[in-house]
Amino acid sequence: MRARRLTGSLTCLVVLTLTAAGCGLSGGGSDGGDATAGGCKVDKGNVGSGKLSGDVKGKITFQTTNLKKDFGKYFNGVIDAFEQAHPGTKVNWIDDPGDATFTQRLVADAQGCTLPDVVNINVNTAVALTKNGYLLNLDDKAPDAGKPFAPALWKSSMYADGDGKKVHSVLPWYSGGIVQTFNTDLMEKAGLDPAKPPTTVLGLFDDAEKIAKASDGKYYAFLANPQLRIPADWQQMDIKILSPDGKKFTFADDPKTAQWVEAMTKLYKAGGMPRDSLSSTQDPANVYGQGKLVYGPTNPNFLRFIQQNNPSVYKKTGVAPFMLDALGHTVGAPQYIGVASTSKNASTALAFAQFLTNAENQLAWAKDPNVVIFPSTTASLNDPFFQSVKGDDPFAEARKIVASDRKTATADEIALTPGELNAISAQIQLAMQGKKSAEDALKEAQSKANQLIEQGS
Structure with a gap:
């Protein structure tokens, strides 16, 4: 699956780079009882069957792409709220500039077993990281993860793992609409x-x-x-x-x-x-x-x-x-949030990813007058902000149209x-x-x- 309208297309480059590195796929444990994901030793609870368990505590790293300059207040607020709700957690937010070498840097992090715990990625990068075992399989680790999202979008946000089986490895975030x-x-x-x-x-x-x-x-x-x-x-x-x-x-x-x-x-x-x-x-x-x-x-x-x-x-x-x-x-590839299968605090990383993408936080960001984005959760799209838009100017009309459209849109957009x-x-x-x-x-x-x-x- 490839995506185009919102993102560039570097799928082949990423996949080739990962494959050339000889990375393994998510799999069973080693002689020492460890498990591996993408060739990296990980907690055995991060891979295989069974729901992810563990306390929500400790430090994690959260990476966005070129968002800190314009939306620092919003993201710092989300991080503060999460840390207050979960004493003992610490979220270190880093922001990649999102330039032409972004994908290569992320691939290098994955190969070095240092992929950020929670990472903002596009469809193409999701394809590569899923195939090579670097993202949590949410169908196994968080089977209820899809409940907040528009059903058509969640159903279509699946990518092939190393065995060719399509799995949910990312949480849908925001999109631009059409x-x-x-x-x-x-x-x-x-x-x-x-x-x-x-x-x-x-x-x-x-x-x-x-x-x-x-x-x-x-x-x-x-x-x-x-x-x-x-x-x-x-x-x-x-x-x-x-x-x-x-x-x-x-x-x-x-x-x-x-x-x-x-x-x-x-x-x-x-x-x-x-x-x-x-x-x-x-x-x-x-x-x-x-x-x-x-x-x-x-x-x-x-x-x-x-x-x-x-x-x-x-x-x-x-x-x-x-x-x-x-x-x-319609089709339209959203931006995604992925949780690294190599995370040392996967339970905390998953909890933060779900907190970031919940209906309340997505709606709060969509209301920012400096951004034109549309959320992926059903509750956000049903909010009066979208459904009871005041005014009949072009932008107000577009907001009403896209909010309705997002409920049936899929992520099956093709890229070249x-x-x-x-x-x-x-x-x-x-x-x-x-x-x-x-x-x-x-x-x-x-x-x-x-x-x-x-x-x-």
Whole structure:
């Protein structure tokens, strides 16, 4: 399982690095009665069957990713409350800057048997750490851990262990949400009804063609670079992008993918996208803020950006539920909290992880005006903060929509590595320029992407 919208994709790098190190998997004890997890000696209660037991006391280390600068007050408050509720505990909070070498540093910690007791990780890192035995198997160690979370999200937040069995090894934390955003004035100019936004991906392209005909190049539906739309569009269309084991791309085998490429090609030729945006890396938020795009980015945080930087465009911005299409729900990889199986105080680490991710603490952070996040617990999502939102401005509407959406969203979001994304996009760009048929472009894209999987890059 791979994730994309919120995180980068370094799964292959992490897995290869861990495997190359010769680390073992969670398993039984040694001759001395010790157990091992990821090649590290651990308390035998941390692995195998049986619920985790032990007193909640002692010191643990809690690591976040680039959160201390902006949210120090919140996290220090959570830590203080936990320590007061559990005398004799001490939580040492460290904050990784989250730069390009974050994953490598975390891998090195895991290999050195010094993974932080409680760690904030993305899906890709969760995949690697679970496979190599570095995270507690919560199905065994905390069988009731999933009760607070939205059922669809909890059910889908499972990753394969060393034997290939999917287990719960992380607690869902926060996510960014997803909505449709659009310039209502431009929609009306194109003869579209802002009260009836598209409900399918191909329906969006149909509306975009109307925009192309009406705009005469003065504004556009969205940018042309396919990297902005794949694999998210494909997933909503329920295209089988990968084989069930994740070892082979299969998107070219589904005729719906060719329909998507043909729709992109037709729209590009019709002038529904800026000609110079086919391979451009320009930010759609900036172009939307200039009043030149009908459809804006899908992250609700984008609305804050527009509100602050282009208030006149913000007033014209409409918000609607994201297209469920053939998938029937949205997907969105949350940030996770994992508990190290190598922890010397695993009971304390687990207790803190559950305290941090409980409904009360998640809701408190979601209410911070400096952040646009959505919680993962059912009780948090049911709170009046989300369900009885005052106002009808775009951001208020987005908050109501996403809070409802999070109850059915899954964590099954697919990610592409940068190499895979580039290889696939390059072929689609050729098709959009009329240099290849959709079928030929997709076959070549799939072949090149599968070569990258085989090479582990």
